[in-house]
Amino acid sequence: xxxxxxxxxxxxxxxxxxxxxxxxxxxxANDTATAGDILTNGMGRHLQRHSPxxxxxxxxxxxxxxxxxxxxxxxxxxxQETQPLIxxxxxxxxxxxxRMYALDVKTGRELxxxxxxxxxxxxxxxxxxxxxxxxxxxxxxxxTLDARIVALNAKTGDVVWxxxxxxxxxxxxxxxxxxxxxxxxxxxxxxxxxxxxGEVQARDTETGELVWTRPxxxxxxxxxxxxxxxxxxxxxxxxxxxLWKTGGGATWLGxxxxxxxxxxxxxxxxxxxxxxxxxxAGQKDDxxxxxxxxxxxxxxxxxxxxxKWHFQTTPREGWDYDGVxxxxxxxxxxxxxxxxxADRNGFFYVLNREDGKFVRGVPFVKDISWAKGLDENGRPxxxxxxxxxxxxxxxxxxxxxxxxxxxSFLGGKNWMPMAFSPKTGNFYVPSNEWGMxxxxxxxxxxxxxxxxxxxxxxxPNYEDHIGSLKAIDPDTGELKxxxxxxxxxxxxxxxxxxxxxxxxxxxxxxxxxDDETGEKLWSFQTGSGIVGQPVTWEQDxxxxxxVISGWGGxxxxxxxxxxxxxxxxxxxxxxxxxxxxKQLASAN
Ligand code: CA
Ligand code: CA
Numbered sequence: 001x002x003x004x005x006x007x008x009x010x011x012x013x014x015x016x017x018x019x020x021x022x023x024x025x026x027x028x029a030n031d032t033a034t035a036g037d038i039l040t041n042g043m044g045r046h047l048q049r050h051s052p053x054x055x056x057x058x059x060x061x062x063x064x065x066x067x068x069x070x071x072x073x074x075x076x077x078x079x080q081e082t083q084p085l086i087x088x089x090x091x092x093x094x095x096x097x098x099r100m101y102a103l104d105v106k107t108g109r110e111l112x113x114x115x116x117x118x119x120x121x122x123x124x125x126x127x128x129x130x131x132x133x134x135x136x137x138x139x140x141x142x143x144t145l146d147a148r149i150v151a152l153n154a155k156t157g158d159v160v161w162x163x164x165x166x167x168x169x170x171x172x173x174x175x176x177x178x179x180x181x182x183x184x185x186x187x188x189x190x191x192x193x194x195x196x197x198g199e200v201q202a203r204d205t206e207t208g209e210l211v212w213t214r215p216x217x218x219x220x221x222x223x224x225x226x227x228x229x230x231x232x233x234x235x236x237x238x239x240x241x242x243l244w245k246t247g248g249g250a251t252w253l254g255x256x257x258x259x260x261x262x263x264x265x266x267x268x269x270x271x272x273x274x275x276x277x278x279x280x281a282g283q284k285d286d287x288x289x290x291x292x293x294x295x296x297x298x299x300x301x302x303x304x305x306x307x308k309w310h311f312q313t314t315p316r317e318g319w320d321y322d323g324v325x326x327x328x329x330x331x332x333x334x335x336x337x338x339x340x341x342a343d344r345n346g347f348f349y350v351l352n353r354e355d356g357k358f359v360r361g362v363p364f365v366k367d368i369s370w371a372k373g374l375d376e377n378g379r380p381x382x383x384x385x386x387x388x389x390x391x392x393x394x395x396x397x398x399x400x401x402x403x404x405x406x407x408s409f410l411g412g413k414n415w416m417p418m419a420f421s422p423k424t425g426n427f428y429v430p431s432n433e434w435g436m437x438x439x440x441x442x443x444x445x446x447x448x449x450x451x452x453x454x455x456x457x458x459x460p461n462y463e464d465h466i467g468s469l470k471a472i473d474p475d476t477g478e479l480k481x482x483x484x485x486x487x488x489x490x491x492x493x494x495x496x497x498x499x500x501x502x503x504x505x506x507x508x509x510x511x512x513x514d515d516e517t518g519e520k521l522w523s524f525q526t527g528s529g530i531v532g533q534p535v536t537w538e539q540d541x542x543x544x545x546x547v548i549s550g551w552g553g554x555x556x557x558x559x560x561x562x563x564x565x566x567x568x569x570x571x572x573x574x575x576x577x578x579x580x581x582k583q584l585a586s587a588n
Contacts, residue, residue, distance in 0.1 A: 024137075028136070038087075049494045061521050063581070063585075066579075072574070074573075076096050079551065081175075145175070147168045149174070151205070166191075172191040186255065186302070191250050238288060249270075253415050278453060290312060321407075329353060330422070338351065345412065360477065404437055407435065408458045410434065426480055426515070433462055464484065466565060506569055510547050526576055527570075528571060531553045542585070546575060549574050
């Protein structure tokens with residue numbers, strides 16, 4: 001009897017210890033399969049944004065109804081780009097101006113709120129957004145606009161630790177959802193328009209202490225356990241003079257993780273400044289003006305921060321075609337391990353997951369003007385006359401020749417994540433059809449000042465739409481279907497095993513599409529523009545879907561012809577949760 005009681009107490013203790021430990025590496029690794037919680041950005045660190053749930057399907061999605069809504073409140077109603085996380089009955093969302101909220105997932109009641117105290121003089125380039133949190137152990141983590149990372153007690157919201165990623169006075173900021181792998185919290189940085197240097201950092205999740213750093217511009221030294229490790233690339237191999245010291249390459253959208261090859265993949269933004277003539281990017285094809293590793297994807301060893309491989313989407317970049325867009329790990333219809341990414345530059349790339357080697361690349365927007373195509377290695381075949389002119393050749397030496405380039409600097413696709421469906425084998429890509437007049441100007445680096453050497457005016461390519469959600473077959477590059485939207489699309493996409501594709505529009509509609517035909521099956525007007533990322537989960541035998549509504553992000557910050565498509569839209573900040581009631585799940 002006594003033995004039994006002791007065994008009982010021991011098992012209780014074991015349970016409570018496991019409970020105190022909270023989210024484990026195994027939980028993160030299995031996130032996609034466990035439909036009762038959402039523990040990672042991307043609904044799995046492969047970033048497929050696919051749910052295996054099929055309770056909600058093409059037939060019954062018309063019965064999806066609001067369950068609750070939560071207002072972020074305050075006067076800080078700016079772009080809301082968060083992806084909710086759900087664990088142990090709590091939903092975690094982040095909001096504009098570096099705020100975080102914990103909500104009762106069943107009712108939407110607020111449990112706690114954390115507002116970062118942001119200093120004067122922060123320099124976010126493109127709205128004061130935040131794209132979501134990370135969860136591990138008993139803590140939740142998110143980055144703040146003053147380029148810091150904060151660990152909070154997941155139950156109380158109390159600060160456990162708070163660390164500086166970089167100096168906000170030099171233009172650094174932080175907006176991405178952090179990534180957690182094997183007890184390390186891995187972050188990038190923002191600020192590519194200020195001549196910062198892109199970097200990936202890994203910290204101990206318990207203490208916040210740095211484990212390794214990997215700057216992404218050649219010539220800079222990495223660190224491991226507080227000591228110098230290796231230099232990134234080869235000094236001055238592809239950068240002239242000292243420009244690498246302020247070379248850009250912001251790793252601002254964070255990364256993905258592929259457990260099968262144990263590889264982190266981070267993208268890097270534009271080289272700085274935008275004016276490529278200052279970076280020796282003239283009429284060369286010997287690679288000397290490529291400016292590695294800006295506008296690239298990097299495969300990184302999560303244990304020590306060493307670069308395993310790189311793939312540069314836009315060498316000699318001169319249009320602000322940041323190479324940061326998410327890289328999704330998937331297996332194609334033949335079971336081959338692949339990565340896919342839809343770049344700002346307008347091309348959709350498939351890479352080999354083992355070594356990052358180029359497999360194929362196809363245009364996913366209509367009017368790419370800066371390149372004629374890609375060669376067998378995925379290197380662009382440039383239209384040299386579409387590079388903005390060298391200002392030193394201009395009569396006044398100040399404004400180079402203006403060219404019309406497409407896509408625009410906001411890209412054929414920007415940050416808003418695409419989704420993959422293992423059910424159809426297709427990617428669902430939120431894209432935009434727009435271009436720009438762009439020109440180059442002289443510029444010199446000044447700490448904390450914009451470092452562009454370029455001017456631009458953004459323009460729609462078509463009268464009736466800019467936004468275009470595309471279903472793309474990654475094996476052939478074939479466009480399966482397209483949904484056109486008047487305003488530019490800026491929200492994340494999600495697929496489900498029930499055959500649905502969810503996304504939202506700046507006009508406020510939250511929409512479910514048929515994954516095979518693109519037919520609009522259901523929609524709901526959320527009251528403000530959607531630039532957030534939908535999720536779905538299971539609770540008490542019912543399927544739920546959530547998305548945040550709150551117009552903002554980079555689009556409304558720029559004028560030009562595009563402003564006419566969006567300047568009437570109202571701001572907001574509401575998390576909407578929808579439910580398919582059990583009794584309606586089988587109804588037609
Ligand atoms: Ca899960
Ligand atoms: Ca940029």
